[in-house]
Amino acid sequence: MDDPGRNVDPAVEATAADIAAMDVRGAATIADAAAGALATQADRSDAETPAAFRDQLREAAKTLYETRPTAVSLPNALRYVLRGMDGETVAELRASTIARAEEFQRDLAQAQSTLGAVGSNRLRDGDVVMTHCHSTDALACIEAALEDGTEIEAIVKETRPRKQGHITARQLREWGVPVTLIVDSAARRYLDRADHVLVGADSIAADGSVVNKVGTSGLAVTARERGVPVMVAAQTIKLHPDTMTGHTVEIEMRDEREVLADDERAEIAADDGRAEIAADDGDSTDDGLSVENPAFDVTPPRYVDAIVTERGQFPPESIVTLMRELFGETTGEPWER
Numbered sequence: 001m002d003d004p005g006r007n008v009d010p011a012v013e014a015t016a017a018d019i020a021a022m023d024v025r026g027a028a029t030i031a032d033a034a035a036g037a038l039a040t041q042a043d044r045s046d047a048e049t050p051a052a053f054r055d056q057l058r059e060a061a062k063t064l065y066e067t068r069p070t071a072v073s074l075p076n077a078l079r080y081v082l083r084g085m086d087g088e089t090v091a092e093l094r095a096s097t098i099a100r101a102e103e104f105q106r107d108l109a110q111a112q113s114t115l116g117a118v119g120s121n122r123l124r125d126g127d128v129v130m131t132h133c134h135s136t137d138a139l140a141c142i143e144a145a146l147e148d149g150t151e152i153e154a155i156v157k158e159t160r161p162r163k164q165g166h167i168t169a170r171q172l173r174e175w176g177v178p179v180t181l182i183v184d185s186a187a188r189r190y191l192d193r194a195d196h197v198l199v200g201a202d203s204i205a206a207d208g209s210v211v212n213k214v215g216t217s218g219l220a221v222t223a224r225e226r227g228v229p230v231m232v233a234a235q236t237i238k239l240h241p242d243t244m245t246g247h248t249v250e251i252e253m254r255d256e257r258e259v260l261a262d263d264e265r266a267e268i269a270a271d272d273g274r275a276e277i278a279a280d281d282g283d284s285t286d287d288g289l290s291v292e293n294p295a296f297d298v299t300p301p302r303y304v305d306a307i308v309t310e311r312g313q314f315p316p317e318s319i320v321t322l323m324r325e326l327f328g329e330t331t332g333e334p335w336e337r
């Protein structure tokens with residue numbers, strides 16, 4: 001904490017940068033990293049008063065919160081840890097915050113394995129599962145099924161533009177699962193061979209809508225048309241409490257260069273001369289070509305057959321009951337008590 005104007009430990013800044021750059025990614029992994037970063041902040045805090053300690057932790061939470069907007073596991077994790085920050089002295093506050101963060105990380109791992117056991121009950125010997133993106137919750141269901149001796153095959157969607165399907169394929173191959181990797185646009189053709197669509201979630205809204213990697217909603221609609229059940233594996237930390245009071249989930253828009261590299265853009269945009277005119281005007285962006293890169297989309301509840309959590313499986317329409325039980329009616333920002 002060299003800069004006197006900043007109270008956030010460099011390790012927290014580094015974790016925030018890793019989340020923003022997607023070196024740390026996936027809703028559960030982000031939550032785990034955020035809780036760990038708050039524990040580090042608590043451990044290394046040089047605060048001399050309880051008030052200064054609390055300020056530092058709140059500032060660290062804000063730094064982490066501002067990285068990616070869609071996965072609610074991030075604010076849920078921050079809120080959980082900060083609510084456990086308790087004590088009259090800096091030493092007590094430090095100990096309680098670290099203990100709370102560690103408890104959170106333990107519970108997260110336990111919830112994923114419990115969820116996996118629940119989800120595995122839906123998988124039968126010889127089933128073919130189609131996946132989208134890379135979800136540790138979804139993979140936990142397959143892992144639990146494999147541990148029970150159930151044979152599973154997978155059709156893995158590549159997941160443009162970041163190709164998280166490769167991470168899924170690598171993990172499944174490590175477990176010995178036969179994998180067919182397909183481009184996203186081949187999904188409908190291969191659904192004929194699938195017994196389940198299995199995806200994770202970044203956020204689940206009070207009406208049972210599932211916010212997950214862009215392409216999930218199209219896959220779910222097509223799966224319904226093909227008669228393939230859609231199973232969403234999501235720990236309860238993915239439930240978005242603010243949606244109970246009418247808030248919507250922000251969909252992250254990412255850098256267009258993930259879709260179109262600068263040299264590719266130059267080739268496309270060069271033709272009508274607008275790029276050159278724009279460059280002469282000193283405006284390098286007005287080349288008449290816009291690229292949109294939403295990272296997530298929303299799947300309406302009617303296309304989802306089951307949401308599998310560590311508390312059991314739910315039809316999406318009834319998830320609000322669990323949400324009320326776990327979060328109450330209101331929440332507020334993670335750093336507000």
Ligand SMILES: O=C(COP(=O)(O)O)[C@H](O)[C@H](O)COP(=O)(O)O
Pocket residue numbers: 025026027028029071132133134135136137138164199200201202212213233295
């Ligand atoms: O959409 C993604 C990841 O998106 P990104 O790669 O943009 O972070 C995953 O399906 C969910 O986060 C659930 O993952 P998990 O089950 O591991 O929490």
